Amino acid sequence: MLSIVGEMLAVARAAEIVRVEAVTSLSSSVLGSTVIPYREVTLSAQVPGAVKFVAGEAGSGFNQGDVIVRIDESQLTAKRNAVLAQIAIAQATVQNSQAQYTRELISPRSKDIGAMPGFGLPAMFDMTMVRPFADSMMGNYDSDMGRYSDLMSSATGVSQAQSNLQQAMSQLQEIDAALGDAKSVAPFEGIVLEKLVEVGDTVQPGQPLIKFGYVKYKRLQADVPSGLVGNLRVGMIIPAKLDSKTTLMVKLSQIYPVADPSRHTVTVKFDLPVDAVAAPGMYAEVYLPETQTGDAKIVVIPKTALLRGRSLPSVLVVKNDNTSELRLVRLGAEQEDGKVEVVSGLSADERVVDKPPATASSGWMPPVE
Structure with missing residues (x-):
């Protein structure tokens, strides 16, 4: 009997008065x-052709810059060789046109006395007698204009040759870019997530080849x-x-x-x-x-504040006169910190008895030490 009384006193001493809390809803x-x-990226074909090389299967890891897929570039290589030949021809044409311009600049054709037979006598007579007479008396011939025309013709030949060379160089750059597009490289360190082609497959521009991810x-x-x-x-x-x-x-x-x-x-x-x-x-x-932080508040109490052994959840609410009353409450979701949500029956400004004995009823209060 004494042991039972001792246990009851221990339970009564463990009871305490706690305040009802209002916390943010955790629903x-x-x-x-x-x-x-x-x-994650999808590497797609940039040029048409047959797949020549695939580095690995799904799950294979690669560093940034590693070649993963390569498309056959034999046709592009042949076009590149043809363009290199065009560049060589264009360079020779530029050199020849520059030499012709320099020759015209130093030794004008309009003053070439050896252009006609007879030891140049007809040409010399033309330069010393006929052309000066035509310049001064007739007014319909200008020897300086003739030389200017010859210089412009030679300069135009140099400009055209340089333009042809630049055009060939641009074609070479275009082919080199296409050769670079013939291989798909890893844009960053990662693994192959999915391989979409095999060696020998024919692909078209825009067709997915590999899914690659970090x-x-x-x-x-x-x-x-x-x-x-x-x-x-x-x-x-x-x-x-x-x-x-x-x-x-x-x-x-x-x-x-x-x-x-x-x-x-x-x-x-x-x-x-x-x-x-x-x-x-x-x-x-x-x-x-389901609600923004701070928008909704819910009332929570310790689960140990619920009276045990009752069919309906109830608690002892401490009134202002320091007496208690038994009150039924409606419970919500349980919290992770040993507390339970009270949907109705309590407000945040009230106090309840925590850890009451199972036999407690209205009016019961924790003993004062």
């Missing part, structure tokens, strides 16, 4: 999401209903669960600025912790708040 919506790489860091991608997006902010820490097993916290990193007009959802991305064991394509769940 949340569970949405499915997918693990995706931190960065998977050292990973993300979750979810389609969030537009009604919940207003509660989210970049940088928020949100609980998530991988394959319904591993619970972790993720950071909201991106909210798309537009919504899908057919499904009325917005794409949202979350950063996973670096040490999270996950692979692209895995299923995950994210728990999104």
